[in-house]
Amino acid sequence: FSTLAINQEYIESMQFEVIAQDPKSKARAGKITTPHGEILTPIFMPVGTAGTVKAVHQRELENDIKAQIILGNTYHLYLRPGIELLKKAGGLHRFNGWKRPILTDSGGYQVYSLTENRQITEEGVFFKSHIDGSKHFFTPEKVMDIERAIGADIIMALDECTPYPCDYAYAKQSMEMTHRWLKRCIRRIEETEPLYGYEQTLFPIVQGSVYKDLRQASAEFVAACECDGNAIGGLSVGEPAELMYEMTELVCDLLPKDKPRYLMGVGTPANLLECIALGVDMFDCVMPTRNARNGMLFTTQGIINIRNKKWQEDFSPIDEPLGGYVSTFYSKAYLRHLIMNKEILGAQIASVHNLTFYLWLVNQAREHILAGDFYEWKKQILPIVSQRL
């Protein structure tokens, strides 16, 4: 189809609709409409670091995992393949062939992880590439331009993600800078146009570390910006789970009900279920893919470390009840053999399996929210999916 057809079909910006609300928790089922199609929430978004969800084919994402939206990392894409190439390709969708929605982070998280090789100022952040040591400078404006060039449907504001623990004074000052950066991001997006004929939606990010008053102030500031969706950042960075849940609940209660809420970088299956119950609609995490490559499997029966000798002679399928090709075709013993011997196919099987499980889990959550029994279902399934087998 032609560019004109894309424009006509995709002229609207992102829409969100709450379809059902769980009676005994704050969980809700919704639908996000983007220029690249619909996303049914709650949703988990596989992380496609440098334009590829590691070890997974695009058709496996679509047909096996049933991913509805994937992430791209601005930091990685900016360094490789680079923004000029992505522009020539016509954006990330055209470059990697993924036709459904994409969300890009701001690159901030990766830059701050370069602890010795970055310096944060009011204007922006200097950093040295982890690849070749080359020097770069990200400002809120520059990151918006980069995210325009990548062309994701949902783009994240540049924030500072504070570490844990973080003293109150630093957390407050950092949050305030994040707010000023947010205003600059919003202005830049208002001043510029998308490059590929469809709208992009900016999500601001709530910060404030583990301090209730800061989280409240940040949530109120972010809510007042009236963006079409909002994110919670700076959690799942080492703090106790209970503290993460407390902050998530506090922030969810302050963010508008009629906008999707995205909890960044979370988490385990248990984290997802608990945070869905607190009103979170969107999640992302490298855990299902990164841990897969190390042999940790999330299954309908619990968590498996496939490197453990107990699986050596277990010729049963990886996860029969989950269904799907990799989880029912390959045995635990075979997958163990592949992972122990660092065979690429092991990473492929485990990655597709874990992502299939994560998408199954959020889809099950959605079904139970729609059926009105999410709370009871969560209580029953949480100990099962959290147990170590």
Added chain:
Amino acid sequence: FSTLAINQEYIESMQFEVIAQDPKSKARAGKITTPHGEILTPIFMPVGTAGTVKAVHQRELENDIKAQIILGNTYHLYLRPGIELLKKAGGLHRFNGWKRPILTDSGGYQVYSLTENRQITEEGVFFKSHIDGSKHFFTPEKVMDIERAIGADIIMALDECTPYPCDYAYAKQSMEMTHRWLKRCIRRIEETEPLYGYEQTLFPIVQGSVYKDLRQASAEFVAACECDGNAIGGLSVGEPAELMYEMTELVCDLLPKDKPRYLMGVGTPANLLECIALGVDMFDCVMPTRNARNGMLFTTQGIINIRNKKWQEDFSPIDEPLGGYVSTFYSKAYLRHLIMNKEILGAQIASVHNLTFYLWLVNQAREHILAGDFYEWKKQILPIVSQRL
């Protein structure tokens, strides 16, 4: 289906039928029938080293690549996952889920490559594992027992694969030992039963380095053993291509016409076409998968080094005329990005593509033999598939 059903269906040992003969060359089209189904020749067999064709799912082998038979390496499978585990699994087919024919080599080639860590005697070969340095001893009898346990449809005799160059005296003495080992292999197979209810077929291997009289003697010795298929070993080990073709032709002419001929470890697309013309029916080589992981692509238009900067902004499909998912869905620029950045998906795409091309090439050869114009087709396509783009 039950074990009984397998026994009834698969009671016959391997069959071979020549279906057509090219009028202007020695190329022939045939059909091998094994306990795990039919193989249409000439055929290329992807190498599944340790029970996995690296970076390729079993369903991709079947549906995308259209592989008819794959290889397993006895040396690798013996070390990992080990013979006891394979026995418990019920053989390699049950272990890795590949339901079509499998061929196993004897492990000899890998053992001899451990130059400093092996010692050949009349009785057999001592070697130290490349993994943990543990000591092992392979005799012809032991290798037959191991290949029984792996359970491939076609199993190779233990031989000594001489290097190139190799002096005449060593080549002669080595060939004679290979012949004595062959007799011991045949005896062991006659004395033992298959473990999984279907017959296994032993292929002897012609040796003799690049010496015509030795090759002739070895081919005659092997032919006289009256096995159901025969192999040519010790070529493609560094000698000039012309010498390889000369030895292959000499041996093919002496091996029985009514048995399949397998040229081991060969080779490039050009090598395959030339050797099909000399009467070879079966090939294997790690080149399409190993080179894929390094970014070398074999295509219908020629050979591509995807790391070359000239492909950086080429957003056209990898190989549109070849067809199939990976070759038409992903662009050269995207694959280059993945390979340059050592992304696993790059190895996956390139491996599936190269194997799809190899299987397409031998299938095209077969079609043209059946049509009677193989010689003309080969003359036309050889410079195309051999050129560097």
